[in-house]
Amino acid sequence: MDFALTPEQIATRATIDAWMSDKFPPEEVRRFDQAHEMPTHLLAGFGELGLLGAPFPERFGGSEADWITVTAIQERLGYHSAVAAAIYSITVDFGGMSLMTYGNDEQRERLMPDLVAGRSGFALALTESTAGTDAAAMRTSASPVEGGWRINGRKTWISCADAAQWLVTPCRSRRGSVGREGISIFMVPRHAPGIHMTKLPKIGNQSMTSWDIAFDDVFVEQANLMGPQDDGFRCLMSTLGYSRAGQAANAIGQAQAAVDMTLSHLRERHQFGAPLSQFQVLRHRAADMQMRVDQARLMLYRLAWMIGRGDRCRKESAQAKILASEALQYVTHHGMQILASTGYAAESDMNRYWRDGRLYTFGEGANEMLRDLIAREMGL
Numbered sequence: 001m002d003f004a005l006t007p008e009q010i011a012t013r014a015t016i017d018a019w020m021s022d023k024f025p026p027e028e029v030r031r032f033d034q035a036h037e038m039p040t041h042l043l044a045g046f047g048e049l050g051l052l053g054a055p056f057p058e059r060f061g062g063s064e065a066d067w068i069t070v071t072a073i074q075e076r077l078g079y080h081s082a083v084a085a086a087i088y089s090i091t092v093d094f095g096g097m098s099l100m101t102y103g104n105d106e107q108r109e110r111l112m113p114d115l116v117a118g119r120s121g122f123a124l125a126l127t128e129s130t131a132g133t134d135a136a137a138m139r140t141s142a143s144p145v146e147g148g149w150r151i152n153g154r155k156t157w158i159s160c161a162d163a164a165q166w167l168v169t170p171c172r173s174r175r176g177s178v179g180r181e182g183i184s185i186f187m188v189p190r191h192a193p194g195i196h197m198t199k200l201p202k203i204g205n206q207s208m209t210s211w212d213i214a215f216d217d218v219f220v221e222q223a224n225l226m227g228p229q230d231d232g233f234r235c236l237m238s239t240l241g242y243s244r245a246g247q248a249a250n251a252i253g254q255a256q257a258a259v260d261m262t263l264s265h266l267r268e269r270h271q272f273g274a275p276l277s278q279f280q281v282l283r284h285r286a287a288d289m290q291m292r293v294d295q296a297r298l299m300l301y302r303l304a305w306m307i308g309r310g311d312r313c314r315k316e317s318a319q320a321k322i323l324a325s326e327a328l329q330y331v332t333h334h335g336m337q338i339l340a341s342t343g344y345a346a347e348s349d350m351n352r353y354w355r356d357g358r359l360y361t362f363g364e365g366a367n368e369m370l371r372d373l374i375a376r377e378m379g380l
């Protein structure tokens with residue numbers, strides 16, 4: 001077993017550090033968060049750096065790297081900024097891996113080069129107001145018409161849709177069907193007539209914008225139906241390993257940033273004539289925080305290794321996502337306690353980690369549902 005990153009992976013991480021410090025430094029991360037705006041310049045930058053093409057074939061401009069490299073990229077982006085890792089993951093895991101896994105050759109030839117170059121953004125439009133964890137309860141419909149389909153319905157909480165050219169949109173395509181049956185996935189052009197978007201206010205992840213999207217008689221060409229008609233739910237499930245690994249990597253990156261910030265504070269802040277780091281209870285808390293992050297990271301990189309081998313990893317992707325999101329909860333909760341008023345201040349990064357981190361235990365598969373999935377995979 002080799003736990004070390006390769007020299008190429010270490011170099012990629014260093015490239016990310018240098019690029020993020022220049023193009024999206026901490027003061028900019030704070031500024032975008034306070035303005036509730038998306039840093040839309042990141043996507044093109046990730047394209048120029050070759051990050052978006054990491055897992056994809058050379059003929060699309062990719063570098064055919066393994067999934068451990070993709071995971072290392074996502075983790076490092078998350079360390080610098082949650083929204084940076086989110087933009088990367090949505091594009092690669094939902095956009096690119098959907099095209100590669102269940103798109104057809106024509107769709108890949110048409111869409112992958114722009115995706116890899118950072119010229120087109122993607123968003124996943126799955127959730128509806130009455131279909132959250134139970135995504136198969138979706139009601140948005142796609143009806144066949146001359147040359148394509150008409151989509152009607154409403155999706156909600158769709159991240160980064162304002163910067164997307166394409167909405168990966170599962171719809172109920174067989175009239176009268178229920179549950180997982182009769183669902184198809186469409187690549188919907190975001191600027192198609194009939195799409196109306198409303199921004200949703202929220203408590204965290206402010207620069208990863210969230211949108212309610214109404215589809216009023218939106219026409220989609222037949223060429224933009226992805227995967228088999230009426231069997232789209234199975235396709236969605238087949239890409240969950242990638243997106244859960246991406247979510248876990250982002251959470252671990254943020255968690256490590258929160259631990260590092262806590263360590264600096266423990267060293268620098270003095271009370272009762274000594275640095276906080278001399279109080280044993282706080283030393284032990286710091287040790288526990290790093291252990292939680294390291295434990296989650298081990299599970300994540302095992303998952304990345306399994307993805308690279310093409311193994312079935314439903315249980316492992318659920319495990320990695322649960323451990324990472326709960327590690328993030330743990331370290332931001334205790335980080336806030338250790339930074340106290342410094343962390344509670346409006347401009348503190350700990351404040352942002354604490355608010356942003358809350359999403360991860362229920363987004364991308366609620367942890368309760370994922371524990372159920374693990375139990376099922378264990379034969380219960």
Ligand SMILES: Cc1cc2nc3c(=O)[nH]c(=O)nc-3n(C[C@H](O)[C@H](O)[C@H](O)COP(=O)(O)OP(=O)(O)OC[C@H]3O[C@@H](n4cnc5c(N)ncnc54)[C@H](O)[C@@H]3O)c2cc1C
Nearest residue numbers: 124125126127132133134157158159362363364366368369
């Ligand atoms: C900031 C943000 C970004 C998002 N981005 C996107 C996006 O880009 N695209 C997209 O499609 N969606 C997105 N979502 C939606 C997200 O995926 C849903 O919030 C999530 O699936 C949970 O659904 P829900 O909020 O409706 O909660 P519900 O499904 O109503 O769940 C409520 C509670 O009940 C629990 N629960 C539900 N079912 C069970 C069960 N069977 N057993 C035990 N407990 C259960 C859940 O764990 C949760 O604690 C986003 C949400 C947020 C807040």
